[in-house]
Amino acid sequence: MAESVVTTVPGGWAVLAGILLCGLAFFAVALDAALSARAQGTGGGWGAPLGRAARLLRQRRRSTVAADTLLWRIGGAGMLVGAFLMIAVIPLGEWTLADLDVGVVWFNTVDVMVWALVWLAGWGANSAHGLVGGYRFLAHGLAYELPLMFALVAPAIAAGSLAVGDVAAAQDGVWFVVWMPVAFLVFLIGVTGFSVWGPFAPALAADIGGGVLAELSGVDRLVLQAGRYLFLTAGAAFSVPLFLGGGAGPVLPGWAWVLVKTVAVLAVLVWLRRKLPLLRPDRFMEIGWMVLLPAAVLQDLVVSLVVVWKG
Amino acid sequence: MLVGIVFWVLAVVAVTAGAAVFVVDSMARATYALALSFIAVGVQILLLGQSYLGIITILMMVMEMAVMAVYMVMFMGMNPALMPMDMTHGKKTAIVASAGVFVLLAAGALLVPWPQRRGVPPEDLTHALGLEIMGEKMLVMAVVGPVMVATIVAGVVLAAHRTRYDRFGDDLRRRPADDPQPGGVGR
Amino acid sequence: MGLSGALARLAVRATRVLVVEVPGHWATRMEVEHQLLRRGWRPAWTPADADVLAVCGAPGPELSELVDRLWEQMPGPRVRADITSPGTVGSALDAAAALLLDTPHHRTDAQERAQEPEIPEDADHGGHGGMDHGEMDHGEMDHGGHGGHGGMDMAPEGIPLAEGGEDRDGLEMDVLHLPLGPVLPFWPAGLVLRCSLQGDVVVNAEASMVDGRNDDEDDGAGAAGPSAGPAPAAVVRCDQVMALLALAGVEDAAACARRARDALLCGDEDAARDAVERLDRTVRRSWLLRSSLRGVLLLDRAGLERHGLPGHCRGDAHDRLLSRVERIRAEAGGTEPTPAEDGGVPWAVVPDLVTGLELGSVRLAVASLDLDPHPAVQAVGHG
Numbered sequence: 001m002a003e004s005v006v007t008t009v010p011g012g013w014a015v016l017a018g019i020l021l022c023g024l025a026f027f028a029v030a031l032d033a034a035l036s037a038r039a040q041g042t043g044g045g046w047g048a049p050l051g052r053a054a055r056l057l058r059q060r061r062r063s064t065v066a067a068d069t070l071l072w073r074i075g076g077a078g079m080l081v082g083a084f085l086m087i088a089v090i091p092l093g094e095w096t097l098a099d100l101d102v103g104v105v106w107f108n109t110v111d112v113m114v115w116a117l118v119w120l121a122g123w124g125a126n127s128a129h130g131l132v133g134g135y136r137f138l139a140h141g142l143a144y145e146l147p148l149m150f151a152l153v154a155p156a157i158a159a160g161s162l163a164v165g166d167v168a169a170a171q172d173g174v175w176f177v178v179w180m181p182v183a184f185l186v187f188l189i190g191v192t193g194f195s196v197w198g199p200f201a202p203a204l205a206a207d208i209g210g211g212v213l214a215e216l217s218g219v220d221r222l223v224l225q226a227g228r229y230l231f232l233t234a235g236a237a238f239s240v241p242l243f244l245g246g247g248a249g250p251v252l253p254g255w256a257w258v259l260v261k262t263v264a265v266l267a268v269l270v271w272l273r274r275k276l277p278l279l280r281p282d283r284f285m286e287i288g289w290m291v292l293l294p295a296a297v298l299q300d301l302v303v304s305l306v307v308v309w310k311g
Numbered sequence: 312m313l314v315g316i317v318f319w320v321l322a323v324v325a326v327t328a329g330a331a332v333f334v335v336d337s338m339a340r341a342t343y344a345l346a347l348s349f350i351a352v353g354v355q356i357l358l359l360g361q362s363y364l365g366i367i368t369i370l371m372m373v374m375e376m377a378v379m380a381v382y383m384v385m386f387m388g389m390n391p392a393l394m395p396m397d398m399t400h401g402k403k404t405a406i407v408a409s410a411g412v413f414v415l416l417a418a419g420a421l422l423v424p425w426p427q428r429r430g431v432p433p434e435d436l437t438h439a440l441g442l443e444i445m446g447e448k449m450l451v452m453a454v455v456g457p458v459m460v461a462t463i464v465a466g467v468v469l470a471a472h473r474t475r476y477d478r479f480g481d482d483l484r485r486r487p488a489d490d491p492q493p494g495g496v497g498r
Numbered sequence: 499m500g501l502s503g504a505l506a507r508l509a510v511r512a513t514r515v516l517v518v519e520v521p522g523h524w525a526t527r528m529e530v531e532h533q534l535l536r537r538g539w540r541p542a543w544t545p546a547d548a549d550v551l552a553v554c555g556a557p558g559p560e561l562s563e564l565v566d567r568l569w570e571q572m573p574g575p576r577v578r579a580d581i582t583s584p585g586t587v588g589s590a591l592d593a594a595a596a597l598l599l600d601t602p603h604h605r606t607d608a609q610e611r612a613q614e615p616e617i618p619e620d621a622d623h624g625g626h627g628g629m630d631h632g633e634m635d636h637g638e639m640d641h642g643g644h645g646g647h648g649g650m651d652m653a654p655e656g657i658p659l660a661e662g663g664e665d666r667d668g669l670e671m672d673v674l675h676l677p678l679g680p681v682l683p684f685w686p687a688g689l690v691l692r693c694s695l696q697g698d699v700v701v702n703a704e705a706s707m708v709d710g711r712n713d714d715e716d717d718g719a720g721a722a723g724p725s726a727g728p729a730p731a732a733v734v735r736c737d738q739v740m741a742l743l744a745l746a747g748v749e750d751a752a753a754c755a756r757r758a759r760d761a762l763l764c765g766d767e768d769a770a771r772d773a774v775e776r777l778d779r780t781v782r783r784s785w786l787l788r789s790s791l792r793g794v795l796l797l798d799r800a801g802l803e804r805h806g807l808p809g810h811c812r813g814d815a816h817d818r819l820l821s822r823v824e825r826i827r828a829e830a831g832g833t834e835p836t837p838a839e840d841g842g843v844p845w846a847v848v849p850d851l852v853t854g855l856e857l858g859s860v861r862l863a864v865a866s867l868d869l870d871p872h873p874a875v876q877a878v879g880h881g
Contacts, residue, residue: 039753041753048538054506055513057505061573068340209544213544221547277786290498
């Protein structure tokens, strides 16, 4: 293998990376609150995240009859931790926390963890609505995960490497999003999927009283909700080295471009949430397998042919 | 040194979590105890320098356990979160069999004359491992994949009690199909 | 004190309110929803998420008991607001906000209340036990009229085990008894649908009204309605459209429907017409919404006759949504009087309609019908 294209920074910088991730997630919450306030015709909203967090910190925790508290809390707290694991392999310009040679697979592994975590959070409360929510998420997972995996394969084939830094560096001419739009789209669908976000939120939907969230209060609710926003942010950030050329861009330094692109993708995902209806799991299952999966595989085929043809 | 300690801690976690599968009294806990055991093993493989194998082990096993929990709950006739239940069956046979297998494997691990390392590990372990496993058998592997998928699909088709005649009518012309739960593509 | 006081003041800005509507007091409920949004507050979907329990109207004995149970399930700091008329909403919410800030009061409350969640002892009487739990005591999810279980009288923590039954594929599957309502977000006020679920498919259901309000009492309802402005039927219809859109998850469109509703309610005709036009455009344009509602509770002519339903219920949930928005447009525009075929759907047919549907579809199906429990609509058509 060639020399690594990114510099691995000492572990202490993880704190800064965590703060950056939290800041971006905070932006997502604030944007969502502001859009919500605008749609409702009420002013303000940008300050709402602070109020929401304060409310949940002040609220007491609660339990239910015969709850499996251990699994329940693992489900919530795991969401918070998982997102931080995800960003370990995302290079910020030329620096990365862990230059893993299989960074793309690492990302995939962390997002698969969400399957277990959301189901556990739904199961642990011993509540019919929470359980329905947990199962709805697994049904969505079965439909979005395989297309997402094949979408992740496309940039890896083109770059000839599973290391995230190499994938970003392989786009110095033209960004992957230009010639793998299908993979990019499927990737974004996957990101909304594992963040239980927007169209993929039937697990948390109003028709089952909030589903997985139905019995959560106080800090337990806060960590699960924060985890969702952090996962959404981490997913958006991962799309930058994978499809959007990493730190490439004029004038600004690489790290700034990564942040700008992340914010842009994140804003689009937050904005779309309010526009799109929920994708019902029973219907999306067929869409995932009959439309998205073949589309992603065809995209991989095209990418492979191009790579072979160019030698 | 540090790696050694972590390795042993993980080994203890893996074995303890594996034993917990039979001790805990709920199927969700049993399933995820097994998942924890696999994760510990996966991290151990990471410590051995096989990052691809280690991470893929964790990925596959977590996914598998998430699905397995659903099946465990589905096939168990009682609401399992509430009813404490014993996770063991046919204890005597099981204990004898597992003890025997353990002794066999442990003896194998201890008694086999492990070869000395020759040369140095290649720079890209994942690549080298892939070549070693797949290199000469690429065609076989490429064929086996589709055959396995076809087997799964055929198995499901044979097991399903509704046929295309139930869905599309006797002349196979009914559109959209008559399904108890219509899908999203609108076939 | 300084820090916790600041935290409390910050927290009160994001208060969540669980709104309980006593059947007939829709006007109070809408006023509460309107005012809490203006304060930057949001509605809560379950007691777990609620800081304020707002009871709109004076509940009967059955609903009172349920409200008390909801109150038990709120985590705290918690405040209860009993609101009897739309005029007192503002002051009641102000009082609730003030009480929410009173940290010592909540500390005492936390010490004095029950420390462990429990199932009330009377909850196990015959079949009616299940309905009291509204949507939240899922702890008691297996309630129903079951006695023993084939000699195995196992009931961990007082929760009887599920019984098996044949599902639609002819396989044996557990049956779970889950009451929907009367307190459930975007659900017709007072309706209780006791469902038997296999997986998330409703295999059997029974409907009733809380406190037996199936006769045409209109105590307080007339007084609660607005004295002037456009016909309440348009307001109620807007409310139903909002519920359906919210359940389908299109938040912007739902917000638009709510604004139209509030504008209609306070008689601001220009704003109402604007909002309705925008709603109409959004709903028509969204093909994803169409694909999500398509085929939900499809009723053809034979189906309508079998259930004795009015003609405007024809088609699937999306057809009904479009025709309803069309009618709101007509009513808000004041161009034509409400047609005479305007009968609502009696709630007693709901079980027949939803049996065999998946839980999410049940919610969409119920929201897509002009259910009768609203006395305003009841007075117009069905008697």
